[in-house]
Amino acid sequence: xxxxxxxxxxxxxxxxxxxxxxxxxxxxxxxxxxxxxxxxxxxxxxxxxxxxxxxxxxxxxxxxxxxxxxxxxxxxxxxxxxxxxxxxxxxxxxxxxxxxxxxxxxxxxxxxxxx
Amino acid sequence: xxxxxxxxxxxxxxxxxxxxxxxxxxxxxxxxxxxxxxxxxxxxxxxxxxxxxxxxxxxxxxxxxxxxxxxxxxxxxxxxxxxxxxxxxxxxxxxxxxxxxxxxxxxx
Numbered sequence: 001x002x003x004x005x006x007x008x009x010x011x012x013x014x015x016x017x018x019x020x021x022x023x024x025x026x027x028x029x030x031x032x033x034x035x036x037x038x039x040x041x042x043x044x045x046x047x048x049x050x051x052x053x054x055x056x057x058x059x060x061x062x063x064x065x066x067x068x069x070x071x072x073x074x075x076x077x078x079x080x081x082x083x084x085x086x087x088x089x090x091x092x093x094x095x096x097x098x099x100x101x102x103x104x105x106x107x108x109x110x111x112x113x114x115x
Numbered sequence: 116x117x118x119x120x121x122x123x124x125x126x127x128x129x130x131x132x133x134x135x136x137x138x139x140x141x142x143x144x145x146x147x148x149x150x151x152x153x154x155x156x157x158x159x160x161x162x163x164x165x166x167x168x169x170x171x172x173x174x175x176x177x178x179x180x181x182x183x184x185x186x187x188x189x190x191x192x193x194x195x196x197x198x199x200x201x202x203x204x205x206x207x208x209x210x211x212x213x214x215x216x217x218x219x220x221x222x223x
Contacts, residue, residue, distance in 0.1 A: 004157070033211055042203060042215040043158070056210055091157055093211065103148060104211055106157030 025094030138204030
């Protein structure tokens with residue numbers, strides 16, 4: 001595809017429900033990043049992958065959050081037993097090779113509202 | 116942490132004026148990137164400056180980097196209402212970490 005695609009764009013979940021957010025990176029991009037952005041705040045790093053390897057998951061706020069990229073392309077961020085504080089925009093980004101001089105391309109995000 | 120911190124947090128100017136935003140970071144880096152985020156959208160890469168560059172231009176954007184002070188600045192000249200957005204700096208990959216950003220408002 002032409003860019004990073006995230007789905008769904010909007011998700012309303014009842015508290016306690018599990019959700020899965022999908023990210024389709026630019027084809028061939030090695031690195032993939034997930035961020036959580038609360039209203040009026042900067043994107044908070046959650047985790048990143050190089051190919052299928054999850055190299056850093058230090059930003060995941062709790063063990064209810066889980067991310068995977070099993071074949072090194074599409075990634076899924078899963079949130080179990082959602083809580084109201086999980087309400088945020090979840091951004092995904094990819095970069096060509098993950099080395100220091102390349103830029104990252106972002107998707108439009110998934111806005112999650114937990115009611 | 117390699118997170119950059121932007122300053123000021125908010126900036127409001129009139130169309131046609133210049134806007135200057137600053138970024139400070141704590142660790143040694145070999146490049147720094149600036150991104151823009153329009154309301155409700157993903158981030159867009161603006162410019163990357165390498166540690167051996169002191170200044171870089173791209174259209175109406177001018178970025179400086181002072182590695183001795185661990186700081187960078189982004190200047191937008193002749194601002195337009197469409198420049199209204201949040202601006203973030205980020206030290207290099209592989210781990211892309213952002214600060215809170217500078218929210219720029221350009222009033223027509």
